[in-house]
Every structure is written in C-alpha cells, then in structure tokens.
Amino acid sequence: MKVYDLPDRHGHFGPYGGVFVAETLIAALEELRVQYEHYRNDAAFQAEFAYELRHYVGRPSPIYHAKRWSAHLGGAQILLKREDLNHTGAHKINNTVGQALLAGRMGKSRVIAETGAGQHGVATATVAARYGMECVVYMGSVDMERQAANVHRMKLLGATVVPVESGSRTLKDALNEAMRDWVTNVGDTFYIIGTVAGPHPYPMMVRDFQAIIGREAMVQMQEEYGRQPDALIACVGGGSNAIGLFYPYIDNGNIRMIGVEAAGCGIESGQHAATLMTGRPGVLHGNRTYLIQDENGQIIETHSISAGLDYPGVGPEHAWLKDSNRAEYVGITDDEALAAFHALCRYEGIMPALESSHALAYAAKLAPALGGDKLLLVNLSGRGDKDMATVVARASGITF
Amino acid sequence: MSRIAIVFGELRLQGRKALIPFITAGDPEPAMTVPLMHELVKAGADVIELGVPFSDPMADGPTIQRSSERALKRQVGLKDVLTMVAEFRTTDTRTPVVLMGYANPVEAMGYEKFTARAKECGIDGVLTVDYPPEECREWVEYLERRQIDAIFLLSPTTPQARIEQVAKMARGYVYYVSLKGVTGSSNLDLNDVVNKLTRLRSIISIPIGVGFGIRDGATAKAVAALADAVVVGSRIIEEIENSPRDEVLTNVYHLVRSLRGAIDEAGGTL
Ligand SMILES: Cc1ncc(COP(=O)(O)O)c(C=O)c1O
Numbered sequence: 001m002k003v004y005d006l007p008d009r010h011g012h013f014g015p016y017g018g019v020f021v022a023e024t025l026i027a028a029l030e031e032l033r034v035q036y037e038h039y040r041n042d043a044a045f046q047a048e049f050a051y052e053l054r055h056y057v058g059r060p061s062p063i064y065h066a067k068r069w070s071a072h073l074g075g076a077q078i079l080l081k082r083e084d085l086n087h088t089g090a091h092k093i094n095n096t097v098g099q100a101l102l103a104g105r106m107g108k109s110r111v112i113a114e115t116g117a118g119q120h121g122v123a124t125a126t127v128a129a130r131y132g133m134e135c136v137v138y139m140g141s142v143d144m145e146r147q148a149a150n151v152h153r154m155k156l157l158g159a160t161v162v163p164v165e166s167g168s169r170t171l172k173d174a175l176n177e178a179m180r181d182w183v184t185n186v187g188d189t190f191y192i193i194g195t196v197a198g199p200h201p202y203p204m205m206v207r208d209f210q211a212i213i214g215r216e217a218m219v220q221m222q223e224e225y226g227r228q229p230d231a232l233i234a235c236v237g238g239g240s241n242a243i244g245l246f247y248p249y250i251d252n253g254n255i256r257m258i259g260v261e262a263a264g265c266g267i268e269s270g271q272h273a274a275t276l277m278t279g280r281p282g283v284l285h286g287n288r289t290y291l292i293q294d295e296n297g298q299i300i301e302t303h304s305i306s307a308g309l310d311y312p313g314v315g316p317e318h319a320w321l322k323d324s325n326r327a328e329y330v331g332i333t334d335d336e337a338l339a340a341f342h343a344l345c346r347y348e349g350i351m352p353a354l355e356s357s358h359a360l361a362y363a364a365k366l367a368p369a370l371g372g373d374k375l376l377l378v379n380l381s382g383r384g385d386k387d388m389a390t391v392v393a394r395a396s397g398i399t400f
Numbered sequence: 401m402s403r404i405a406i407v408f409g410e411l412r413l414q415g416r417k418a419l420i421p422f423i424t425a426g427d428p429e430p431a432m433t434v435p436l437m438h439e440l441v442k443a444g445a446d447v448i449e450l451g452v453p454f455s456d457p458m459a460d461g462p463t464i465q466r467s468s469e470r471a472l473k474r475q476v477g478l479k480d481v482l483t484m485v486a487e488f489r490t491t492d493t494r495t496p497v498v499l500m501g502y503a504n505p506v507e508a509m510g511y512e513k514f515t516a517r518a519k520e521c522g523i524d525g526v527l528t529v530d531y532p533p534e535e536c537r538e539w540v541e542y543l544e545r546r547q548i549d550a551i552f553l554l555s556p557t558t559p560q561a562r563i564e565q566v567a568k569m570a571r572g573y574v575y576y577v578s579l580k581g582v583t584g585s586s587n588l589d590l591n592d593v594v595n596k597l598t599r600l601r602s603i604i605s606i607p608i609g610v611g612f613g614i615r616d617g618a619t620a621k622a623v624a625a626l627a628d629a630v631v632v633g634s635r636i637i638e639e640i641e642n643s644p645r646d647e648v649l650t651n652v653y654h655l656v657r658s659l660r661g662a663i664d665e666a667g668g669t670l
Contacts (some may be wrong), residue, residue: 027557294479297508
C-alpha cells in the first residue's frame with residue numbers, strides 16, 4: 001500500500017520545499033511543472049526514458065556483495081548499489097537523461113546546469129551532446145581548480161564551462177548564476193538542476209528520475225537475497241542519490257534509511273557541510289529547507305574534501321524525512337571518508353568517489369556492531385577517478 | 401495614512417512622478433549609508449529602497465551582487481540595516497524607506513522581532529524578493545499588523561490571475577519588473593511597459609513603479625510618462641563603485657539630480 005505521497009500540489013514536504021523565487025521565474029517554473037506533470041504520466045515518455053537508461057546509461061546497475069571488505073570489518077554484510085558503473089561514472093546521469101528528454105519535449109534547444117564536483121556538469125554535457133543541444137555549465141572557480149579533470153571532460157563534450165567568481169565560488173554560487181541565466185534566457189533554455197534542491201517541481205522531478213535506483217534495488221534484493229536490506233546508506237550533498245535509493249522504501253518502515261553528511265574537519269571545527277545535523281530551517285535556492293547559516297541568516301561557506309557534498313543546503317524532502325524521523329542523518333569526516341576510499345580500493349578493487357566514500361565509511365562504522373546476517377545496502381553513487389588529485393595530495397600519511 | 405501613501409498623494413496633486421533610488425545598506429562602507437540616504441533625498445528622491453545584503457542574491461545581477469559582497473565584508477546584517485534607518489529617521493521623518501532583500505535574513509531574525517524593530521526604526525515597506533504571494537501569507541499578516549507595507553513584484557510573464565492575487569495583498573506600491581532577467585540588465589522593453597501598464601492599472605489601484613534596467617535620463621523620462629514611479633538601482637551602485645570615496649556623495653547627488661530632472665520633464669499624465 002502506498003501511503004507516502006509528498007510533495008503536495010505546491011511542492012511542499014511538510015513545512016519544507018515550495019517555490020521561493022522572484023516573480024520573474026514564476027511563469028517558467030509553472031510551465032515546467034505543468035509539462036512535467038503531463039510527461040510524468042505519459043507512457044511514451046516513460047518508455048523512452050527506460051530505453052535510454054538501459055541502452056545509453058547501462059542500467060540496471062548491479063548490486064555487488066563486498067565480501068572481502070565485509071569479512072575484514074567483521075559483522076554485517078555490505079552490499080553496494082553500483083551507480084559508479086553508469087555511463088559517465090555516477091548516478092547523476094539518470095537525472096540528466098530524464099530532464100534532457102523533457103527539455104526536448106518542451107522544445108528547448110539550450111540546456112544549462114550548475115556543478116560542484118563536475119559530475120553533474122559532465123552528465124549534462126553528455127546528454128546535451130547525445131540529444132544535440134547547446135550546453136552551458138556554471139562552476140565555481142574554486143571547484144574548477146579542484147575538479148580540473150571534469151572541466152576538461154565537459155569541454156571535450158562540447159559544453160561551455162563558465163567560471164563563477166561570486167560569493168564562495170563553489171556550488172551554491174554556481175546555482176545562483178545558473179538561475180540568473182535561466183531567468184534571462186527562459187525562452188529557449190532548460191535549466192537542468194543536478195540534485196533534489198531548487199524550487200518545485202525540481203525536488204520531486206529529480207527524485208522521480210533517480211528513484212530508478214531504489215526500484216531496481218528492491219527487485220534485485222528480492223531476486224538475489226530473497227529479502228530486503230536492513231538498512232540503506234547513502235551520502236547526502238543535495239540528496240539526489242540518497243533520495244533515489246530511499247524513495248521506493250519510504251513506506252517500508254522497518255528498513256532503516258541513513259543519510260551521511262560531510263562532517264569535514266569535524267562538526268566541532270565548524271569546517272563541515274553537515275546541513276541536517278547542524279543547520280536551521282530557512283530559505284535558499286527556491287525552497288525552504290535546513291541551511292548552514294549564521295545568526296544574521298547569511299549562508300556560511302561549507303567545507304568538505306568532496307566537492308559534491310560541499311553544499312550549505314539540502315533537498316527539502318530530506319528535511320522532512322529528518323523531522324518525521326523516517327530517516328537518520330549522520331556525519332563522516334574527511335579522514336574517515338579517505339580511509340574508506342582506500343579500504344574499498346584495497347579490499348574490493350573498486351575506487352569510489354569521495355562523496356560515496358562517506359556512505360561507505362558509515363557502513364564500516366555500523367557493520368561491526370551488527371550480526372553477520374544483517375545486510376547493509378550502500379549506494380556507491382560514483383567512481384573515484386575524478387578525485388585522484390585530491391586523494392594523492394592527501395595521501396602523505398598513507399603507505400602505497 | 402502611511403508615509404508611502406502620503407508621498408504618492410502629494411506627487412499626484414503636483415502632477416509629478418516618484419523617483420525611487422536603490423542602494424545597498426553598508427555599501428561602500430557602513431558609515432556612508434545614512435549620509436547617502438540624505439543625499440538621495442536632497443537630489444530629489446521620493447522614496448528610498450534600501451537593499452539588505454545577502455550572501456546569495458539570486459535575483460540580482462553582477463552590480464548589486466558586488467555591492468552586497470562589499471557590505472557583507474563589513475559584516476552588515478539585517479539588524480545593522482535597521483539601526484541605519486533609525487539613524488536616518490532622527491533627521492528625516494518624511495521620506496519613506498522600503499527595505500528590499502531576501503527571505504532568509506528575515507526568517508533568521510523572526511517575523512515578530514523583525515516587524516517590531518522595523519516599525520520602531522521607521523521602516524515603511526518591505527519587499528522580500530523570494531517570497532511570492534503563495535508562500536508568504538503569514539509574513540504579510542505580520543507586516544499588516546504593524547502597518548508596514550508589503551511591496552510585491554510583477555513581471556511581464558505574470559498571468560492575470562496572479563496579478564489579481566497580488567492586487568489583493570500588495571500595499572504601498574507594486575513594482576513592475578520591466579524585463580526578463582536580473583537587476584542591472586539593459587534590455588528594458590518600453591513597448592512592453594506601455595502595453596502592460598494599461599492592463600495592470602485596470603486591476604491594481606495602488607501606484608505602480610517600474611524598474612530593473614533603467615540606466616539613463618532618457619529611459620527614466622520615458623518610463624515616468626507611463627508609470628507612477630521610476631526605480632533606479634544598478635546605475636546608482638555603479639556610480640558608488642566607480643567614485644573615489646570622497647566623491648561618492650557628490651557624484652551620486654549629481655546622477656540622481658539628473659534623473660530627477662528627466663523624470664520631471666515627462667510631466668504628469670495622470
Ligand atoms: C558521485 C557523487 N555522489 C554524490 C554526490 C552528491 O550529490 P547528491 O547528494 O545529490 O547525490 C555527487 C555530487 O556531485 C557525486 O558526484
């Protein structure tokens with residue numbers, strides 16, 4: 001039985017979500033909402049989406065039993081949902097395929113995107129090439145430096161990458177800049193947001209496109225293990241890979257859902273991006289949600305070793321899942337994530353993204369306390385090639 | 401009657417249009433904001449829009465973003481802006497002051513605390529850019545209770561039903577954004593203004609200001625012939641930005657003076 005049916009008509013998840021934008025953007029969002037609500041129930045659209053996910057993205061992604069690592073940790077069995085095996089190396093492509101198909105249906109010839117780690121930018125540049133659309137990606141100049149490889153990938157795919165020099169010059173500022181582009185060029189432009197944030201219908205739409213992760217997992221778990229996992233674990237930046245895995249399980253109350261935020265240098269240090277753990281509700285980027293902010297309501301610069309988690313907001317549905325106690329949100333530090341990165345490399349021959357390494361690190365903390373018959377399903381949201389420079393630079397204390 | 405209503409009433413009798421300059425509080429430095437406000441009045445401003453600095457000014461173009469960043473570097477927050485207005489009020493009790501900003505600083509302070517303080521400091525209206533009418537019923541009630549005007553934006557793409565909704569909630573004046581884009585863009589569409597204002601006037605009874613993209617006397621004059629008020633922001637901020645510190649006040653004075661002259665040339669058509 002399906003009981004969870006958020007958001008409501010206006011995009012609210014309890015007190016969160018909604019449409020908090022200037023009047024100049026309202027008509028564009030309304031057009032998008034109407035179009036998406038139509039295609040959401042359009043069989044031909046959904047069939048084309050499914051076809052593209054299978055033949056272009058390479059879905060379904062397998063569930064892999066990390067046996068050696070689980071044995072080493074001694075406790076629960078760790079299973080990995082392999083989103084790292086998707087075309088372009090992360091879950092981000094599920095969403096960009098969906099939004100690009102919608103853009104095509106809406107007659108838009110130009111797509112724009114914001115990106116932090118560059119994964120969403122690459123996934124957008126990829127689908128723009130695939131469907132023959134002009135592509136402009138906004139990226140904070142700080143992120144362009146630490147994710148240089150992805151900047152090259154976007155350019156090779158034909159996208160224009162625009163450095164953003166305002167504010168903290170990271171993901172949140174790139175999002176501001178993309179919104180400004182959209183409001184100016186709304187006639188021919190579709191804004192592909194990369195996570196479950198932004199004004200309605202984005203949090204719902206991105207969730208729907210990412211929910212393929214959880215739907216596949218449900219089938220695969222039943223087929224291969226004869227039961228569902230005891231807990232779902234996923235990292236949370238804006239929250240799209242986490243909600244993609246969680247969403248189909250929300251009504252299944254005895255399965256724990258654990259979102260892992262970036263605790264950076266430690267929560268006490270103030271240098272982190274643990275929005276749900278430490279933030280207060282407010283309004284940013286078109287929706288009401290938890291935010292990392294100072295007492296004057298200014299958004300504070302966050303820190304994480306992984307650019308994809310370095311965001312001072314979080315998707316409004318996570319804010320609701322937290323308040324309603326359906327999901328738990330925990331923090332993992334830079335060092336703990338790095339240790340999990342190396343462990344997965346060494347025990348399983350899989351190089352995870354630093355974002356995903358946060359989820360892995362929490363699984364590694366949890367597993368030893370649980371019996372060997374317990375199953376932890378971790379969303380391995382992306383592969384780590386893009387993080388090579390960061391990891392090598394931080395590896396001074398680790399013997400290779 | 402509110403200060404805003406009084407000013408528009410007087411202008412109407414004189415057959416003149418309002419000039420509403422915008423500056424960001426705390427830019428280029430906190431100590432200059434109150435002197436700048438007085439200078440704007442001296443140069444012929446009828447209402448002052450005072451920007452509240454915010455870390456993520458999503459609806460603003462590069463010029464106002466930079467001014468916001470300069471103010472934030474000096475740690476200027478909402479409570480400082482309120483104090484500045486209180487100081488302005490010690491010598492000017494006549495000129496309406498409207499705060500323009502984003503929702504989050506207001507929510508961080510709390511509706512009750514903010515509206516009480518704002519009234520005390522002599523604030524006449526508030527425009528919260530990222531609060532569309534659907535999301536701010538409670539907020540508007542708080543403003544109403546303190547008799548602070550809730551100013552709303554309308555855009556070229558606002559459909560009839562929303563205009564009617566805004567007409568019910570808006571107080572003071574409504575602010576018609578005359579282009580598609582962010583503040584400071586230069587593609588103001590005069591034909592659109594002509595067409596839209598006629599329609600807006602049939603629905604909205606309070607004065608209508610036009611802004612976003614007014615950069616010179618000629619445009620100000622053309623807009624003044626159509627609207628009740630002309631709002632100029634980015635052009636003034638540019639003047640602040642490009643002037644040596646000791647010439648900011650005089651340069652802004654001369655700029656606003658010339659805009660005033662252009663607007664008065666348009667004469668009254670109401
Ligand atoms: C591999 C990977 N995982 C996770 C994230 C975080 O985003 P979200 O929380 O929306 O899944 C990113 C963002 O760039 C990413 O690249």
